[in-house]
Amino acid sequence: MVSGRTIEIAPSILSADFARLGEEIAAVERGGAGILHVDVMDGHFVPNITIGLPVVKSLAAATRLPIDAHLMISEPGRYAEQFVAAGAKMVSVHVEADPHLHRTLMAIKGAGAQAGIAINPATSLGEIEEAIGFADYILIMSVNPGFGGQRFINPALQKVRRLRQMLDERRLNAKIEIDGGIDLNNIAEVVAAGAEILVAGSAIFGAADPQEATRLMREATVEWV
């Protein structure tokens, strides 16, 4: 079922100008963004280091958009609740990084945020078959986590379709988020496959006008809204 779903554009600030973050976020708010995606990397789980708790705290005070903290860190269970306390309304942890996923997801929910499971391109959906019942959303990675501006890995589309089917069959209402290489060329296809939260970094903040880029992405999904 695709009709009646709410589709949200979630700009990823990873590709924004960090010296002008407030202005960049205001622009995507005006463009119709529904969620602000914040990529937290530790240089250990992924080969890159980005930002952490103090930045999330400042952003939460500066935007009306719900902050979606995508934790690409080892031992996410040690930090997940702290991201909720810092103001994140959604927190996702990687199945590959957490042997105690149930405990971490419950801790995120208990702290008052939506709990998400993120899954890498080469990890099978079978790895999260049990856990999807405990999650508010599932983040399908369509690039290898670590960097913005990578090419969309096409088999992710089929993964979204299969996950949509798994959720529908079990009457679970977890949302499907997709992250990596999303642009105007593939956005309609990922929505048709069943994704509802569309993360885009370089396609928005790499554009000359991030407000307009956000608006165009929203417009490309309107037939589904």
Ligand code: DX5
């Ligand atoms: C990659 C991050 C993404 C990244 C997406 O590890 O999780 O959120 O910012 O960037 P684009 O849209 O440029 O692929």
Ligand code: ZN
């Ligand atoms: Zn991300």
